[in-house]
Amino acid sequence: QVQLQQWGAGLLKPSETLSLACGVSGGSFSGYYWSWIRQPPGKGLEWIGEINHSGGANYNPSLKSRVIISVDTSKGQSSLKVTSLTAADTAVYYCASRDIAVVPAKEVWGQGTTVIVSS
Amino acid sequence: EIVMTQTPLSLPVTPGEPASISCRSSRSLLDSDDGNTYLDWYLQKPGQSAQLLIYTLSYRASGVPDRFSGSGSGTDFTLKISRVEAEDVGVYYCMQRLEWPITFGPGTRLEIK
Numbered sequence: 001q002v003q004l005q006q007w008g009a010g011l012l013k014p015s016e017t018l019s020l021a022c023g024v025s026g027g028s029f030s031g032y033y034w035s036w037i038r039q040p041p042g043k044g045l046e047w048i049g050e051i052n053h054s055g056g057a058n059y060n061p062s063l064k065s066r067v068i069i070s071v072d073t074s075k076g077q078s079s080l081k082v083t084s085l086t087a088a089d090t091a092v093y094y095c096a097s098r099d100i101a102v103v104p105a106k107e108v109w110g111q112g113t114t115v116i117v118s119s
Numbered sequence: 120e121i122v123m124t125q126t127p128l129s130l131p132v133t134p135g136e137p138a139s140i141s142c143r144s145s146r147s148l149l150d151s152d153d154g155n156t157y158l159d160w161y162l163q164k165p166g167q168s169a170q171l172l173i174y175t176l177s178y179r180a181s182g183v184p185d186r187f188s189g190s191g192s193g194t195d196f197t198l199k200i201s202r203v204e205a206e207d208v209g210v211y212y213c214m215q216r217l218e219w220p221i222t223f224g225p226g227t228r229l230e231i232k
Contacts, residue, residue, distance in 0.1 A: 035221075037169075045161075045169065045212055047221040060220040061120075094168055106181040109168035 002027040004095055006110035012117050017083045022095035022110045024076035029108060031097030034071050034078035038091040039112075046091075051078065085117045121146050121215050123224035133232045138200040140227045142213035147193045148176075150217060157217040160189055160198045163226075164209040172211075173198065205231055 008020035024031075035050040049059035051069045059067050068081045078095055092114050098107040122145040132138045148158050160173040171180040173189035176196070186201040200207060208231055213224040 044210075044226045045163075045214075045223045047214075047223065050221070058219040062220075096169075098171070098174075102181070104178055104181050104183075105171075105174055107171040107174075109170065112168055 002029045002108055004097060004108050004110035006093075006095055006113050008113055010113055010115050012085055012115065013119055014086055014117060016085050016117075017081060018085055018089065018093075018115060019079070019081050020093055020095070020113055020115075021077060021079040023078075024097075024108075029076060029097065029106075030099050030101060031073075031076070031078075031108075032100045033098045034069070035096045035098075036069055036078075036080045037094045037096060038089075038115075039094070040088075040091045048080070048082075048093075087117050089115065090117050091115060120220050121148075121218065121222050123213055123215060123222050125211075125213060125224040125227050128225065128227055130227055130229045131232045132200075132203045132229060134205060135202050138203050138207075138229060140198045140211050140213075140229075142191075142196040142198070142224050144194045144196075144215055146217075148196075148215050148217045149193060156192065157215060158189070158191065158196050159214045159216060160187075161212045161214060161223075162207070162209050163212065164206075167209075169212065203229070203231070 004022045005025045006022040036048040051057040051071045066083045071078045092112045095110040124143045126141045156176040161169040163169040177189045188199050210226040
């Protein structure tokens with residue numbers, strides 16, 4: 001079964017940079033959108049940003065100056081960087097990708113990475 | 120940004136009974152250029168990542184049972200489950216992707232009575 005596998009460090013200090021990545025595993029998948037979403041403890045989902053297969057990216061204004069999302073479609077991978085971390089960035093971070101070239105559309109998610117920002 | 124709201128926030132349901140969740144957006148989600156309404160529904164089961172149920176208002180995503188259906192127009196939307204099963208427990212989110220930033224509703228927690 002196709003899914004996204006996430007990796008990256010989850011325990012960071014204030015002011016450090018978060019670097020996460022995710023990639024396709026378990027089969028073939030051609031994502032059109034690659035999104036990053038986070039979920040603070042006990043709260044709902046927050047969209048961080050997304051990038052399309054051509055490399056066009058859009059970010060949440062609440063994070064925009066601190067976030068970079070990239071994609072390598074040849075490898076089926078996306079990466080997320082968030083700079084100048086604070087405790088407010090503590091959350092589970094998810095990557096997701098949607099293939100809109102198939103009907104019905106298919107979307108796969110990563111397993112989530114718990115990120116704790118603490119001194 | 121477009122603000123999404125949901126009612127109810129908690130929904131106890133007896134297995135086999137229908138369920139309905141409402142979602143409202145602060146602006147119409149109809150794209151006048153292509154005629155699509157960009158409203159999606161997700162389910163996050165306990166301890167799991169979210170999964171896409173419905174996209175572009177009423178299209179069931181790959182692998183989603185046909186007991187799930189989406190409807191609505193403009194700013195008012197509904198997710199219906201024709202017969203709730205135990206595996207449907209979790210938090211349901213509506214999400215708009217008409218414009219950036221993409222925004223989610225606060226979530227509706229469905230529980231089994």
